[in-house]
């Protein structure tokens with residue numbers, strides 16, 4: 005903010021300076037807020053306002069003036085602010101946590117409904133550098149705003165137009181329902197500043213910090229130009245100064261902000277070393293691609309004498325000049341104005357000739373307008389000629405097809421279900437949708453208007469090939485209406501051109517390209533959104549918005565993917581949403597081109613303002629909707645269509661001679677299923693669909709006749725055959741050893757309880773008398789395969805033995821019971837375990853003491869020999885130590901090789917006992933009986 009020349013450029017003491025002086029404002033910048041408020045009227049509805057970077061207090065004064073009496077207004081700045089009535093101020097750096105705390109204490113837990121930010125870092129280096137720091141400051145202020153704003157609150161900030169501008173706008177869009185950028189008249193044209201009014205804060209519960217982190221927000225921004233060109237013509241004058249500022253800035257950037265050094269991801273075009281492009285006025289006026297130029301260039305310069313002469317033309321208004329200064333931010337009206345100016349200059353210099361010179365002098369203005377219109381329509385013609393012809397050709401082809409289809413139908417050459425989707429539409433389904441017809445009519449009207457213009461230009465009827473019906477429609481337009489329509493169409497075309505321009509702007513944006521590239525990578529990990537999604541929304545009005553509308557347009561078109569994203573929210577929480585939004589931003593291009601996403605985009609499209617529509621787009625809009633609806637309609641028909649196609653094939657199949665005489669296959673196969681179905685569905689009669697169903701059944705019948713299994717049967721293939729439950733004596737012999745196993749298991753169960761869910765289930769069933777013991781035993785006998793195993797391959801039997809097992813029931817209750825048991829075990833306190841261990845130890849100690857005593861007693865006994873004493877002591881001590889029990893005698897059944905042998909049977913080690921099988925069974929039986937009786 006150094007010293008300025010008071011006559012030129014920024015230092016000029018303009019009317020706002022004087023006005024500020026007159027009205028007692030501390031700074032001329034106060035009028036920026038006055039103008040912004042005039043346009044958006046946010047002050048009157050605010051009760052609590054924070055002004056970040058408020059010194060010397062101009063905005064505070066305006067806020068105090070326009071906000072309701074008794075409102076809370078807090079201002080903060082690095083510099084002290086002279087006291088103001090009804091306003092509290094303090095000195096702090098808004099980038100520090102201390103400022104946050106001070107704000108909190110000033111607000112007394114209130115939420116602000118307005119946050120203003122007019123901060124500008126006090127640096128004097130080159131403007132790009134300043135822009136970056138400025139925009140960092142903006143992000144910081146946004147951070148504070150998100151913290152202090154109430155839901156629905158507003159945030160007004162100054163932004164410097166630079167490559168970071170779009171990134172900032174995008175972030176605003178994610179947090180506010182309406183975001184508009186504007187340049188108030190009090191903001192000097194030479195200044196790169198622009199004001200963004202963000203309305204209706206969404207107040208998400210969680211904001212991904214990446215949204216407010218310059219590292220993330222600006223990381224994708226286009227690379228910093230190595231050479232910096234000052235935005236104003238005045239600044240550009242001194243190339244030496246520029247060079248100095250360049251080097252200065254770079255030195256600064258390298259030394260102090262090495263991390264902010266941008267990588268040239270995209271690279272510059274061959275021979276280009278800057279992102280700033282200026283075109284000459286001649287390029288614009290005389291060149292063919294005026295729209296393209298506007299999209300690609302930053303500025304139009306008047307360099308040559310001829311060009312300077314154009315500055316004096318009555319058509320060259322100050323608005324045109326200021327538009328030429330910064331093409332990046334052309335609003336729609338600026339754009340149209342510029343295009344009109346171009347045509348006017350072309351006329352002046354004789355590049356174009358007035359088509360209608362015989363106009364009345366009194367209608368001079370009108371004539372001129374028409375001339376311009378004609379010129380524009382020339383452009384229009386060039387732009388749309390190809391499209392029109394294509395459309396016409398398509399329509400003609402469709403008409404022919406339609407007629408052919410209708411003829412076919414009339415001659416019974418085809419069935420309606422055989423028509424493809426297009427034919428259907430042609431054959432009359434369009435009559436299902438009256439709305440669509442109406443829209444179609446509207447489209448025709450609009451198209452006619454455009455065609456008329458083209459026809460006028462050409463001196464020929466552009467719609468020659470249109471049907472007579474349309475020609476009669478043409479008569480409906482009287483000359484005035486036609487004119488209106490023409491104008492409408494022209495406006496539309498200009499809108500269309502404007503959209504082209506914005507599209508080019510978007511494409512030019514490096515980020516856009518990167519996102520497009522990323523999109524191509526299917527593995528690109530789509531990110532997740534802020535937890536609270538916005539509904540509809542998008543930016544608001546497009547009128548007069550001096551912003552890079554391409555971006556805005558995209559953002560508006562971007563669907564607010566509320567519901568769709570909610571499923572992913574939990575995952576998103578961590579990732580936080582930044583990159584999902586990025587992905588969404590990148591998807592924009594896709595959504596425009598990809599008709600599949602039409603449905604998804606619908607809400608966003610609804611939010612789009614009518615001003616977006618170019619003539620053809622305007623016409624396309626209903627088409628899009630119609631298409632979506634049509635698709636719906638088609639979809640409902642497509643599935644049966646497939647089925648019908650299938651059934652038709654089936655019909656053809658059964659029409660073959662080989663099936664003649666077979667009669668009704670459906671009836672043949674007895675389709676109980678079919679009759680059941682019919683009963684169920686209450687279907688009767690002989691509708692086509694039913695016939696199809698029958699055909700389908702027939703199809704299935706046919707398939708059943710060629711069932712491979714039955715085919716095998718027929719052929720007598722004896723690979724294997726499942727024998728149904730033949731009573732055989734191949735069941736495994738009752739093995740006495742199993743009894744042992746059962747006893748062992750029973751002992752385990754007694755000791756540890758039931759261990760498996762199956763066991764618990766069976767036990768529960770037994771206890772609840774859901775199953776009897778006999779049943780259980782008999783089920784046990786049925787276990788395993790009982791079919792004839794003769795001749796079966798080894799692998800099969802192996803598999804069977806492994807897998808052919810009864811599936812024992814398992815109930816949820818049983819599982820719960822087991823879990824509960826385990827939980828109880830796990831929940832045993834350590835103390836209890838320790839106690840148990842101590843108890844065990846104590847008992848062992850007692851046993852040992854007892855054994856020692858016993859051993860001492862043995863030693864004192866005089867009756868025993870030393871050997872006997874030693875044996876007795878060892879026995880006592882062994883018991884005392886809890887020595888392992890002697891291994892039980894192994895019972896060897898005297899059968900087979902062991903039958904009648906004397907001495908140790910083969911392969912048996914240790915203690916053993918020979919038993920007779922009969923005896924063994926009897927002994928066991930006795931034991932069982934004894935046990936039972938003792939229980940009773």
Ligand SMILES: C[S@@+](CC[C@H](N)C(=O)[O-])C[C@H]1O[C@@H](n2cnc3c(N)ncnc32)[C@H](O)[C@@H]1O
Nearest residue numbers: 057059060061062063081082097098122123124
């Ligand atoms: C253009 S002036 C604001 C004018 C003010 N809106 C008015 O109408 O009076 C920009 C202000 O931003 C302040 N500023 C810059 N960086 C700051 C920071 N980090 N914290 C607080 N204020 C800052 C400067 O001290 C300067 O007073």
